Structures are given as structure tokens and as C-alpha cells.
Amino acid sequence: MIQVNKLIKRFGLKTILRGLNFNVQPGEFVALLGPNGSGKTTFLRILASLSRPSLGEVKVAGYKLPNESAQVRARLGVVSHLPLLYPDLTAEENLQFYARMYGITNYESRITQVLQMVGLEHRRKDIVSAFSRGMQQRLAIARAVLHNPEVMLFDEPYTGLDQDASEMLDGVLKSVAAEGRTVVMTSHDLVRAENLATRFDVLSRGVIVASAASKDLRKTNLLSFYKKALQVEA
């Protein structure tokens, strides 16, 4: 579903991604781990076609980036630590706007469905600026799944969420993954990543330095796997 070969990304003289290789099979849930500045967000922005690769090949859902970016975006849902929502519009108006931007016809029933999924159906007429951070993040997920994407990218979705909101987000992420979507999530929260992902990749200094499937790791072993991967790289 996602194929990345020898991806290089430079910002001026600074090289962020240094020949990164990354492949994800359909239905996999990959947790992309790594320290701050390792290039996780840059990598996800390239997959989302928000940033152009400097060199290398990137394919998402069979379409090449950046040449076929519109086709990729039609199959992609993105959730970042910012909700990408308009605070002066209601939850419903936000979703209606995005539904129109994605060319969804007869979107009212779909909006109701995704609002029910994230538990915000009763707040659909409320202005987003009145929502808590956790509610905004749930609405952001509703926005991201609105067009029924095959691939979902989550960039630090737990940032700024309290314990209750994080637990609720866990449930929503599980239901998103249970539908068979391909998911790539960056996170610093190893415990949550361990509970959700089927594969863990560690990104350091712009390359993947380690990769393991969840079935190959013992339940308490992700932290040592992560630390070991970074030590080997250092």
C-alpha cells in the first residue's frame, strides 16, 4: 500500500531524510517511533503530499508522488496534532465543507455516521471553538475518515490530550484500524503504540534503523527494542 525507496528530503543545506526505505502492506498498522528531529513529521508530510521529496520514489495506494498527488490525497486521511478544523464553524459545517472538498455526494448521512463514531453526534450544531482539545481531536478523526480513505496517517495524535481523551482516542483508533485501513502513526507514547500497532519502525537521523512486528515482540519488550535500536544507531 505504501512503497518508499531511497527517499531523501533536504531543506536548504540540511538533509532530514537520508535514503529512507519503507514499505507497508494493506491493513497493517505501523507505529513510526523515533526521537524528536528524527524526521517523522517530515516523512508523514511527504506521504500526505504536503511536502515534495528531494529525491527517491514514493508510492501510496499505487500512485506516485508528487506526480499523482490528487489521486493519493483522495485515498488518504490525515490526523495531526493540529485538528485542521475551523473554530468559527460548527462541527457539522466543518464536515460539510470537507465533504464538498472531497466531492462526496449525499454527505449528510455520512456526516451523521462519522459523528456517531467519535461520539459527537449530540454536539454537531456546536461551534468548534467551544470544544475541548480531546473533542477537537475526535472531530479531526471524523474529518479524516469522512471520505472513507484506504490509508490513514496519524502524526502524534495524542499530543495535548488528557488521560480520558487519550483513552477515547484509543477506542476510535482501534475502530479505524479494525476496518482494515492501512495506518501509519508517529508517536512518542510507546505504551499506546504497543497496544495499537501491528509493526514498529524506529526512525533515527532520517533512516529506519529497526523494524519489528508486534507478534515478534514480547508484551513488555517495545521499550528495550526502541532503546536498543537507537543505541546501535548512535
Next chain:
Amino acid sequence: MKKQSPPHPPLTINNSLSSNHPSFLKAVFAILQKDISAEFRSRELLSAMLVFSLLVILIFNFALELDVKVRQSITAGVLWTTFAFAGTLGLNRSMAVEKDRGCLDGLLLAPVDRSVIFFGKMLSNLTFMLIVTIIILPVYSVLYNVNLFRLDLLGVILLGSIGYSAVGTLIAAMTVQTRTRDVLLPVLLFPIVISLLIAALKVSNGLLNGAEFSEISAPLNLLIAYDVIFISIAFMVFDYVVEE
């Protein structure tokens, strides 16, 4: 009392969901409608532009205590100065709202040609400029005792506003990525729109002073050419401006 969320029903993939690439015009008008709805709820942008415009007109009115004849001769200058500065306020705010809340990424993630975003934002900026114009013109007419409700003059204001919002939207999309966007926008914008403003000013002045069409045809043609050229340039380069 804390409002309880209802239990979450599981989400099922809606295979009948019809999602295609939206048509160019539908997406452009979705952005326009969204901006107008958000603005009429927050009134951040329009109120700032309006108050600023009214203040500029009042300051000019009291600063230049002129007789009726001289007032007529400076009308075009005062009007276009007001539109240009008020327009800059609107352009800055309109893009900053998208950038600060991450919504620009939301727009860029839509499966549409990126020029849709340019045209949507340009139309929004144009709409807000025209709303301010509609309110400013009668106030100006009363204060300066000059009749500005002439179809030909309104046409020139429309042409000038189209060019201004086209270049302004493109430059605002560039400067919004920087930390010094508030300063950078006018610094980059005014040298580019100076020829548009001079042309609009000459045509407006000519119309208000009863000039022959042959006298204003050259700046009028420049105004039209400016609009066509800059809309075309923006259409071609907007993708590169907004993508990292």
C-alpha cells in the same frame, strides 16, 4: 452537570459512499462559502477592514480641508489608498486564519488542483473588499460631497479589486509561511501592485473629471491586462508556493 457522550456505535465502511474528485467550481465555491460563513460568525476581518477604511477617510477629510473642486480631484487617490491599505489587512488575516489553525494543510489535503485554493481564497478576499467598498462609498460621498455611484466607476473599482486580490492572495500565501508575515506582505505586495494602483487611479480620476474615453483607454487596458496576467501567473505557480 457534565454532559455524557452517547455510547459509540462501531463505524462500518460505507461502501456505497460516493466520493470523487469534486468539480473545480464546486470546490472553489465551497471555500468561498466557508470563508463567508466563518467571517459572518467571527466578524474579525470585515470589522477591522471597515473601521480602518472609515478612519482613513475621516482623517483625510479633516486633514485636507479643501473646497469642493479640489476634493473631487483627490477623490480617486484617497479612495485607492484606502482600498489598498484596508485590503492588506484583509489579505493578512484571511491567510493567517488558515495557517495558524493548521487549516491550510486541511485544504492542501483535499484531492483538488491546488489552484482551487487560490481561486477560492481570492474570491473570498475580493468579496470582503467589495463589501467594504459598498459601505465606504456612501460615507465618502457624504463627507466629500462627491457622487461616486456611477456604473463606470464601480466597474473600475471591480477591475482594480480583482487584480489586487489576485496578487495579494498569491503573496499572502507566500508570506504566511514566514514569522514576519505582517511586515513582509505589504513590503512585497506594494511594489508589485503599484502599476495596478496607478492605472486604477488614472482611470478613476479620468472618469470623475469627465475625461474622454480615449484619454483613459490606455490605463484601462493596462488594468485589464494586469488582471489577466496575474491571475494566470497565480494559477500556474500557486502549487509551488504552498507546497514545501
